[in-house]
Amino acid sequence: MEIKDTLLFQNLNTEEIQRVLHCSDAKFLTFDKNQEIISPKDHPKVLYLILKGEVILEQFNYMGKPMNIEYRKTGELFAQEDLFLEQNTFEYSVRTTKPCRILTANKNFFFQTCEKSCAHHSKVIYNMLHVFALENRQKQQRLELLTCGELTQRIARYLLETSHGNSIVCVPMNRSELAAYLNVARPSLSRTLSSMQEQNIIQIHGRNQIQILDFENLQALIDGV
Secondary structure, eight states: OOGGGSGGGTTOOHHHHHHHHHHTTOEEEEEOTTOEEEOTTSOOOEEEEEEESEEEEEEEOTTSOEEEEEEEETTOEESHHHHHTTOSSOSSEEEESSOEEEEEEETHHHHOOOTTOOHHHHHHHHHHHHHHHHHHHHHHHHHHHHTSSSHHHHHHHHHHHHHTTOSEEEOSSOHHHHHHHTTSOHHHHHHHHHHHHHTTSEEEETTTEEEESOHHHHHHHHTTO
């Protein structure tokens, strides 16, 4: 993805983008698949913008089991909340799920504007507010997912929302990650998926692909019918 096509740099021309990169001490970094970018002991100093690839944010409990996971894909940011909350260290780790090209920007750029109040600076800060608003809506949607009912309802809603109307759903997580995302034990997730398959509502194809066979019954599960 080109920088100009990301939400953070929307409505900026080429010259303004170059000024932002200079003022924010931006750096372009590359990472291999399954490479750690952030560990819980690291100090938040920069904002990360994914120009290519995908990362997973993982938070673990004291037993080393995943408590919460989130994905960030091309065009999205991560670590920005920690910057603005001025956290001393991260409470999660970040690793790549695909080879990544990432832009980093120094946090000082977002904490104050220059004396000239340059237009490019104001635009980026406005765009950052836009990003926060979108992320707040996404978190609200996930909260609604986690509180919509029993596990069957959560799975049905997740599949329906992820499908975007298509019968084939490509799940971007393995079973352990999906279980953590839905806040449930993996065995319970596997049993429920198998039950839905026995009812001919879905068909499981491999580890990451699920086919929706009956949209009507899937919606009925969500409605608790």
